[in-house]
Amino acid sequence: MIFCLPLLTVFSLFVAQCHGGCAEVDSLTEAVAGERFLLGCISCKGREEVSAQTTVDWHFKRPGQEEFRHIFHYDHPRADILHEDFSDRLVWHGTQHSDIQTGAVYILNVTFNDSGTYRCTFNRNLNLPLSDKLFTVEKKVELTVVAVANREMAAVISEICMYVLIVVLQLWLIVVLVYCYKKISNEHEAWEARKALKAQTELLESKDNCDGVQLE
Template sequence: QLPLLLLCLWHHDPLVTQVPHCHGGCAEVDSMTEAVARESFLMGCISCKRREEVQAYTTVDWHFRATGEEEYIHSFHYDHPHPNTLHEDFNDRLEWQGTMGSKDVQIGAVFIHNVTFNDTGTYRCTFQRTLYLTLDNEYITVKKEMELTVVAEANRELLSVVSEIMMYVLIVVLQLWMIVVLIHCYNKIWAEHEARDARKALRAQELALINEPLDSKVSCGGVLLE
């Protein structure tokens, strides 16, 4: 998935409930650049409008240039509310995942399904924006490019590997700590048990001396001897 660090909410997102309006600004974050063959990949493209109070109308076009080729092919066009795939190589494989429900498009992301190794190359995302100003309309063109690499299997990121290692280390440390705590508690309970037995034995000896029969004592010169 694309790590879109947006301060504004998407009008539509496959993982987020649809929202009717966008409030606040947005952040232009680059798309991921590594796709896995036979899976789907979200190609991100964001162009934030600098003046939120101005009404605008925006269309988005995607072009593709295969590795080793010089010319781009026009693969996709979005003109609210109609997404259109324009090249046969991408038929039934491109799905609009950008701004929905508004002609003021700021997110031009598309899903490419069933990725193949032939999809490796350069993708160009173009925003054609018309700003409706009081005196006259302003026309702005924004182009962004991304290099897509297709791999057979997903490469695990370093952060994921480190997190997994730390998880196992934490599990081992917690188990060792539990063993130490159990041994400490056992020794403490055993010491208290022995101290209680010693107190019982001492009390029994004291009671035995108190209850010793009087005939066990003899008189010698008027003095009682045990």
């Protein structure tokens, strides 16, 4: 856990700045032949309160090749596999609505030919008050396919820390929800108290008026 402390510190600072709780975690880079592998790709919005429509594209380039090939396109809710080498082997595992921040995909039945450079591209159209604005974000993953998993200690520690960060994020979100619930509940109780006090005051004033009429 000592190795995780610096990451937790950075994470806490990051979460304080991005109010939506999004964390840009890098993808793993080693896959095992015959298994499935998650190509991770996360692009957090700078302003969570601004809605957006986003599409995600994945491109792939094998070692020694110069050009990337377009292999996958996601435009919610439609996912299209665009290259025959990945036919029926790519599965969307990202955000399930049009405001995408996680653009991850699973590669099923990984082969040695899947080694290479993957490029993930976010095309995000922000709905700003004056006019929409398009932002493009690119990330790359250098993937190596091996016959047997070779998990070094550093990789194991990094993965453990990633899960720790996920748990911390979930706990943080729960705390925020509880805080918001209590705040709304307190405001509602205060409103009910003011309403009751107002009704009581009106009742007393009405009673005083009635007493004055009787005295005359």
